[in-house]
Amino acid sequence: MRTKLAPASLFGDEDFRKTLGTVALTKGVYDLTHARHVRSLQAARSLGDSLVVGLATDESVRQAKGAGRPVLSFEERVEILSAFACVDYVVAYDVGAVAEAVHAVRPSYLCASRFTFLSAAERADLESLGTELCTVERPPVRSTSDLIASILDHGKARS
Numbered sequence: 001m002r003t004k005l006a007p008a009s010l011f012g013d014e015d016f017r018k019t020l021g022t023v024a025l026t027k028g029v030y031d032l033t034h035a036r037h038v039r040s041l042q043a044a045r046s047l048g049d050s051l052v053v054g055l056a057t058d059e060s061v062r063q064a065k066g067a068g069r070p071v072l073s074f075e076e077r078v079e080i081l082s083a084f085a086c087v088d089y090v091v092a093y094d095v096g097a098v099a100e101a102v103h104a105v106r107p108s109y110l111c112a113s114r115f116t117f118l119s120a121a122e123r124a125d126l127e128s129l130g131t132e133l134c135t136v137e138r139p140p141v142r143s144t145s146d147l148i149a150s151i152l153d154h155g156k157a158r159s
Contacts, residue, residue: 002082003078003082004081004082004087004088004089004090005078005082005089005090005091006052006089006091007091008091008092008101008104009104011091011105012104017106020049020050020088021048021049022047022049022050022109023048023050023051023052023105023108024045024047024050024052024107024109024111025051025052025053025101025102025105025107025109025110025111025131026040026041026044026051026052026053026111027053027054027055027093027101028053028054028056029056029065029069029077030053030055030077030081031061031069031071032071032072033077033080033081039137040113040136040137041086041087043111043136043137044109044111044134045087047108051086051087051088051089052089052090052105052107053081053089053090054090054091054101054105055078055091055092055093056093056095057074057092057094058070058074059094060093060095060097061095063095064095064096074092078090091104091105096117098110098117098118099125099126102126102129102131103129106129106130106131108130108131108132109132109134110131110132111135111136112133112134112135112136113136113137114135118133
């Protein structure tokens with residue numbers, strides 16, 4: 001399978017940028033990919049000609065979510081995202097450093113279900129770059145944390 005992982009520096013190449021059209025960027029961990037992920041990726045992709053997914057690095061996920069996360073390695077998560085037709089490119093980012101990824105990719109749209117991860121200064125900075133913050137619906141389906149809890153509960157019930 002062809003990987004869609006790209007270095008963030010690639011997005012600085014103006015000839016490459018011309019091939020992208022309007023770029024939407026979304027970000028996340030995408031650990032144990034589930035229906036909510038699929039729906040949010042499709043919603044983000046509908047906003048642009050190209051969808052770039054910022055994928056959190058393993059170390060930054062561990063720092064943000066604790067031991068045992070992510071369940072799937074960065075390489076596994078890249079492979080899964082690369083299989084989606086709606087995803088054009090994947091770039092690595094560190095949780096807490098989304099603004100850096102946005103500066104590198106320079107999307108027209110940054111898509112998320114909420115923007116609490118951005119400070120007011122970061123919001124103003126991104127908007128000054130011409131990046132529009134677009135809220136994508138957070139479908140009422142289970143999250144990765146919900147799935148992990150369900151698996152652990154199921155294991156306890158069988159013991």
